[in-house]
Amino acid sequence: MPYRCVHCTKTYRDGSQEVLQGCTCGSKFFFYIKEEKLREITSQAPEEFELTPTEKKQVEEDVREIAGVTDEEMPVFLDFESIRIIKPGKYLLDLGKLFAIDKPRVYKLEDGKYIVDLAAKVKPN
Amino acid sequence: MLRIIKSFSRRVLASLFGRKSTVKIGFYGPPNAGKTSLANRICKDWTGEEIGVVSKVPHETRHVQFKEKVEIKHKGKNLTFKMVDTPGIATKIDYEDFLKYGIKKNEAKRRAKEATQGIIESIQWLDDMEAVVIVLDATENPYSQVNITIIGNLVARKIPILIVANKIDLRKADIKKIGAAFPEYEIVGLSAKEGTNMDEFYEALFRLAKKT
Numbered sequence: 001m002p003y004r005c006v007h008c009t010k011t012y013r014d015g016s017q018e019v020l021q022g023c024t025c026g027s028k029f030f031f032y033i034k035e036e037k038l039r040e041i042t043s044q045a046p047e048e049f050e051l052t053p054t055e056k057k058q059v060e061e062d063v064r065e066i067a068g069v070t071d072e073e074m075p076v077f078l079d080f081e082s083i084r085i086i087k088p089g090k091y092l093l094d095l096g097k098l099f100a101i102d103k104p105r106v107y108k109l110e111d112g113k114y115i116v117d118l119a120a121k122v123k124p125n
Numbered sequence: 126m127l128r129i130i131k132s133f134s135r136r137v138l139a140s141l142f143g144r145k146s147t148v149k150i151g152f153y154g155p156p157n158a159g160k161t162s163l164a165n166r167i168c169k170d171w172t173g174e175e176i177g178v179v180s181k182v183p184h185e186t187r188h189v190q191f192k193e194k195v196e197i198k199h200k201g202k203n204l205t206f207k208m209v210d211t212p213g214i215a216t217k218i219d220y221e222d223f224l225k226y227g228i229k230k231n232e233a234k235r236r237a238k239e240a241t242q243g244i245i246e247s248i249q250w251l252d253d254m255e256a257v258v259i260v261l262d263a264t265e266n267p268y269s270q271v272n273i274t275i276i277g278n279l280v281a282r283k284i285p286i287l288i289v290a291n292k293i294d295l296r297k298a299d300i301k302k303i304g305a306a307f308p309e310y311e312i313v314g315l316s317a318k319e320g321t322n323m324d325e326f327y328e329a330l331f332r333l334a335k336k337t
Contacts, residue, residue: 027281029277029280029281031273031274031277037270062238065238065242066238066241066242066245083241083245088220088234089219089220089221089233089234089237089238090218090219090220090221090237091217091218091219091237091238091241092216092217093215093216093217093218093241093244094216095214095216095270095271095274095275096274098244098245098248099248099251099274099278105245
């Protein structure tokens with residue numbers, strides 16, 4: 001039975017060393033996740049959708065607005081994402097990653113194209 | 126560590142000047158659980174004006190809204206706090222869910238974008254919160270990814286919490302189920318809409334503020 005780290009969302013098998021001694025991110029706080037729920041969560045991400053050029057442009061505009069990124073030349077590539085925009089108006093959010101205190105918000109526009117919201121590190125007024 | 130220092134300095138100041146400075150209390154939970162309804166009820170009871178608009182359409186609150194100073198006087202005790210009402214937290218936002226409420230496609234897409242922005246904003250504000258009231262819909266299944274993630278994170282951040290089981294005026298409401306899901310926490314059942322059981326809620330709010 002898998003366990004998921006509340007802080008970084010990494011998943012471990014039951015009885016793993018990490019579950020007993022703490023996650024690689026340092027957290028010792030996990031929640032139990034059912035096999036079928038885990039499959040459901042992991043199967044959501046790879047789903048691919050064909051976007052028209054207009055939709056792609058719209059998605060990019062939306063995500064820049066959400067993230068508050070004004071510099072259009074800022075390309076960032078990372079291997080995780082916290083918010084996935086499937087189509088304009090359709091969003092999937094990974095709450096575990098969004099809640100992680102020390103990680104910037106990463107938005108996946110399409111394969112290989114990401115925006116990192118560095119402004120998210122600035123505390124609200 | 127910062128939280129401990131902040132809490133300690135507040136206690137020292139409180140003991141020096143004989144009163145506690147304003148506590149920041151956030152209202153968090155999934156969409157349509159009644160966070161704004163409860164915040165409105167409290168604001169109307171103690172300040173005479175509401176904090177925000179409520180609606181049957183999910184994600185009506187899409188920006189963090191707050192009242193700088195709410196003073197509660199209950200059974201001879203005083204509590205002053207900053208009330209922070211936050212947009213509902215969800216794992217999925219789809220504009221098509223808004224269409225059935227008669228909202229036009231472009232408006233629904235804008236709503237979805239703003240709701241996503243609102244979730245990020247809610248989570249950012251968490252850093253500033255000293256205590257949190259988690260508002261859950263007592264007619265819904267409490268074992269959701271959203272509820273578990275929110276509560277798990279608050280516990281990890283050592284932020285004191287109070288769970289409210291709202292909508293007890295509805296026949297489907299089941300407070301026991303919420304109690305069974307989160308047995309370690311104090312749970313108050315109430316109806317923000319009808320104003321039922323607010324006395325018990327205020328008592329619990331005083332206890333929550335004491336933990337900060």
